[in-house]
Amino acid sequence: MRPQLRRVLVANRGEIALRIIRACRELGLESVAVYSDADRDARHVRAADFAERLGPAPAADSYLRADAVLDAARRAGADAIHPGYGFLSERAPFAAACEAAGIVFVGPAAETLAGLGDKLAARRAARDVGVPIVPGTLEPAPVSSLESAASVLDLADDVGWPLMVKASAGGGGRGMRRVDRREDLAGALIAASREAEAAFGDGAVYLERYVEGARHVEVQLLGDAEGTIVALGERDCSIQRRHQKLVEEAPAPGLDEDARRRIHELGVAVAQAFGLRNAATAEFLLAPDGNVWFLEVNTRLQVEHGVTELVTGVDIVHEQLRIAEGLSLSSVVREAAARAASPRGHAIEVRVSAEDPANAFLPVSGRITRWREPGGPGVRLDAGVEEGSEVATHYDPLLAKLLVVATDRPTALARLRRALAEFEIGGVQTTLPFHRWLAEDPAFAGARLSTSFVAERWEPGPLRGQAARRAALVASTWALAGTSGRRRPDGPAGSAGQASLPTIRKGVGDASEGHAADVWRQEGRREATRPWGQ
Amino acid sequence: MERHEARTAMEPMKPVEPPGAQGDGAGAGTPGRFPESPARAPLPSPEAIRATVETEPPVSTDLEPYPPDSTGAVGDGAVGGGEEAARPVGERPGADDGDPLVLPLPAVAGQPPGVERVEVVVDGWRFEVRLEPARRAVLRERARRSAGPSASGPRVVRAPLPGRIVRVFVAPGDEVETGTRLCSLEAMKMENEILAPAPGTIERVGVEAGARVEQGDDLVVIG
Structure with a gap:
């Protein structure tokens, strides 16, 4: 029986909540926003047809509370929940609770979330279906004591140095660390395990080879209830800091059609092993020698799904909602998948986050006093904030995603430069x-990409x-x-002739002067720089 | 016509010697920035304005308007001429590679009269800039200097954002270099390492693992 969706609760905040709410509206579905006390007036709340409060500002008291989200869905009469990314999106018990409550979870089945959420299980399954996995271990490393952790050294020597210690339940760059020396391994295992236990409630960790100079390439997957699974093309997400993505693009530059087809097939093979329905992304490392190694599958809409949308013309959130209704993959999706290995056009996304790039990309907080978005041809801006928004420290610092699309990569880069120059953010x-x-x-x-690109090249000082x-x-x-004694571009007439007064203009803090600053900027910038600029 | 008028409005000014463009870590307004020779540095002209970018170390520039009847020609040496006057020119990137934004900032507690603060965004970098008549700034610095040297003094490392202290890597008495890990702070789902901004000896550690801190709380004092 096919569920007819009517009202969708979006269990998220920020840009992704707004993006999903927009998709709902386009499909004629009613949307329900949820919010914490910090987000009462947020854009996503205003955009939705209905809104339900979850709780106080901390995520653990609001967006991460499965019971509160389900209560909100019942109160609002929602028949489906779209989890977005992060928060509850990959929690199998939440997906199961939704189904038990008769509410459609817009995403893979709970068993798929559980299976692929365990990265060790995913590695074993991938190996079983013949997908090459990053060399490493397949069982949790013993971490009960330094001695037992040290017993892993022989295994580690087989894996090769340097290596990565990873949490089986990890994600979002957490529970992951690089180890370069044998003597550091035991300590790293125990620390990573503790971090994973605290963050995910599961302290299982394993070893994986650190592939020098590798790129991060991932495959966008869609599957329907009939078991059809397709790849919508790949993305390169090598520009990362702290194992978290900063910039993504589609297609991955420099791959020929055969290489693309092969990596798409590997992604589909892993998805088939888990009977994937709805949207997911298979992540791979692309080594400098051309080898492709499976990393993990993210069982949700990715932050960077938009670059795939811009290149393929598929609206992935529309498809997610259609699949949740039990519909099979649309003809648009099938056609896009058929030509995924020979994509036309190029899209780039940059994540605009409240972080200090001169200070190790540390998150910052504050109030956005200025927000002017770029526009024009080939530019898409998915933002969750606006002028006046408070950037709280409770949540992910992502403010907006700036995406550009053009016929080829150089043109897309030129468009990106142009759009970035238009983007004004203050505060x-x-x-x-x-x-x-x-x-x-x-x-x-030159697309000389690797996951260590930022660490090697970014010198902000x-x-x-x-x-x-x-x-x-x-x-x-x-x-x-x-x-200056002359009339400023917009200056009040009375200011003329005051040349010799060494006073600084009064009232910078008031609104009229703020406006004057704008006008100065627009009218006076070039002129102001001319006396020394030549 | 409007644009022509705008240009003339902008032209009657040129840079004069920037007092601290190099920055030596001592901070704006601290002694040692001006020559110790008995001859006092001359006061800037009454109209000159000093902009101090509140970075670490601070960066400041004095700008002085041309006389209203000046032609506005560059390098005519009429006001603060010579190479010093032209210095900021060479350090300017092209005028088209970013949009400088000037935004008002609210006054902070203890802000002296005659001082105003603005936010300037250049190439996406955000700075808080203090503006005041250069003459007044110089006089104030002289007064402060004659009140006795304060040296650079201990440095307080403060929490850059609210969060929870996960680990503390240093203890009082430890010698640290610039970049030594002091502690790690969990905020916004991420663990952030707080690094020593300068070399020195740890005088005091104000936090312990597990402690919640607010933005601006003292973490560590480096002597």
Whole structure:
């Protein structure tokens, strides 16, 4: 029997909640937003048809509370829950509880989440269906004591050095660390296990070879209730910091049609082993020698799904909702999958997060005092915030995803540079300086990608120092524009003829002066820089 | 016509010697920035404005308007001329590689009268900049210097954001280098390592593992 969806609760916040709510509206579905006390006035709440409160601001008291989300769904009369990414999206017990409550979980079946959520189980299953896995162990490492952890050394020598210690239940870059020396292994195993136990309630850890110079390439998968599973193409997500993605693109540059087809087939093979329904992503390492190694499967909508949408023309969230209704894969999806190995066009996404790229990408908080989004041809902006939003420290620092699409990679890069120059954000430091640098970087333009790209190439010190000196000039120029004795572009008539007064303009904090700053910027920038710029 | 007017409004100014563009870690307004020779550094012209970017170390620039009847020609040496005056020129990246934004900032507690603060965003980098008449800044620094040297003094490392202390790597008496791990702070789902901003000896550790901290709380004091 086919469930007819009418009202979908979106169990998430920020840009992804808004993105899903928009898809619901496009499909004629009613949407229910949920919110914590910190998000009462957030964009996603205003965008939805209905809204239900979950609890206080901390995620553990709101968005991570399966019972509260289910209660909200019942109160709102929702017949489906879309979990987005993060939070409850990959929790098998939550998916099972939804089904038990007669509410459709928009995602893979609970058993699939459980099976693929255990990364060791996923590794074993992938090996069993002939998919090459990153060399490493297949059982949890003993971590009860330093002595038992040390017993893993022989295994580690077989895996090869350096290696990664990973949490079986890990994700989002957590529970993962690189170990370079034999003597550090036991300590790393125990620390990673403790971290995983605290974060995921499961302390199982395993070893995996660290593949030098590898790229992160992943395959977007869709499966329907009839068991048809297709790959919608791949993405390159090698630009990472702390094992978390900063920039993603589709297709992965530099692969020929055969290489693409092969990696798509590997992704489909893993998905078939778990009877995947709905959307998931199979992640691989692409070694410099061309070898492809399976990493893991994420059983949810990915943050970076948009680049695949821009290249294929498929709306993945629409498809998720259709699949949840029991419909088979649409003809659009099948056609896109058929030509996935020979994609046309190129899309790039950059994650604009509230982080300080000069300080190890540490998250920052604050109030967004300025927010002007780029636009124009080939630009898509998925944002969860707006001018006036408070960036709280309770949640992921992602503010917006800027996506560009063009006929080829160089054109997409040019478009990215153009769009980044249009993006104005004030009030909080963001990752924009990094993205501006990256978009100009010759190694990135040459697609010389690896997961250590950022660690090896990003040197923020000189860039920020140069910007600081320029900021001093900009600020003093701006201040003098009000005391120069001539009328500023928009200046009040009364300010003329006050040349010799060494006073600084008054009232910078009030709204009218804020406006004056805008006008100065628009009208006066080029002129202001001219006296020394030539 | 409007644009022409805008340009003339912008032209009557040029940079004069920037007092601390190099930055030596001592901080704006700290002694030692100006020559110790008996001859006092001359006061900037009354109209000059000093912009101090509140980075570590701070960066500052003095800008002085051209006289209203000046042609605005560059390098004519009329005001603060010579190579010093032209210094910031060479350090400017092209004018088209980013949009400087100037945004108002609310006054902070203890902000002296005549000082205002703005936020400037250059190439996506966000800075808080203090603006004041350069003359006043110089006088204040002189007054502070004559009140006695304070040296660089101990450095307090504060929590950059609220969160929970996961581990503390240092104890009082430890020698640290720039970049030594001090402690790790869990916030926004991530563990962030707090690194020593400068070399020194740990004087005090104000937190322990498991402690919750708010943004700006003292973590470690480096002597």
